[in-house]
Amino acid sequence: MNESVDTLQSLIISAHRLTRIAAQHTGNGTSPAVWRTLSILINDGPMRIGELAAASRVAQPTMTKIVQNLAAEDLIRRIADVDDARAWLIAITPKGQNALNTWLQQVAESAAPLFSDLTADDWAAMRAVASILERHISVSEVAA
């Protein structure tokens, strides 16, 4: 079972290197926390700041600040929560969806040359693993 440990380690380190390669290649230094947050909003729909902080795995005040910055750029919008006057629902805007897509596109394009020699089987394995990870790290799973 130690192979699992090595595998996870390797996956994580490689992914972080990919991120840095893309960040340098595109000159886009947007923080991972920002696009993690946008991606959560797309996948799981509008939610409160507190939920968003837990889902994106940052402290609540950190998420407050992220949301403020995103709102200033119209990438998200705040919707009053009719049930609780203290709370807001945070929703991604079309502009926000574009911003995330553009960023992800840049990452993938920066990485693409490194993977030009992958076979169809390789890509199939990559897709399978991406799917496994998504299922097991989704917001609902991790809530436990």
Added chain:
Amino acid sequence: MNESVDTLQSLIISAHRLTRIAAQHTGNGTSPAVWRTLSILINDGPMRIGELAAASRVAQPTMTKIVQNLAAEDLIRRIADVDDARAWLIAITPKGQNALNTWLQQVAESAAPLFSDLTADDWAAMRAVASILERHISVSEVAA
């Protein structure tokens, strides 16, 4: 080929979420740049600060600072370069190897419960992908 783009995006986002889960779970907030650096030193042996900065994909002054911090904790040591008095070779110490291993172990252990239901086939796919990524994002590959 757009599937490749989606796949890479998904892998990267999942990996970053795993990292945050581990950081919160263990309370170990060590910067990704630090263990990326240590992992490069283990895989590729001693190298200069400039090379290390390029390999870890940070600016040179950033690496200077990282190396200073790591040296203060005896996780790396500086070796004078006999060929060039301006340069140093940076080598990881046994203590540094332990530190990296401990950190990676914590990450994997934090993640393990999420993956307890994976089949042997799933793990085989994970290993295959980890291997693919390592081969394509190694320091020598990326030098281009």
Added chain:
DNA sequence: CCGAACTATATAGCTGCGCTATGCAAAATC
């Protein structure tokens, strides 16, 4: 060999992330 250009690292100073501690206002509880 001597000075100019180049190179390897270090320093200075900035911006912004993410944290803890705390404040404040709305719910919930009794």
Added chain:
DNA sequence: GATTTTGCATAGCGCAGCTATATAGTTCGG
């Protein structure tokens, strides 16, 4: 309806990582 609890905001700190620049060693033309 006063107390406790909850959800978010603010304050303020520490540090990562950046650009610009300084410093010291190397290389190369003459």
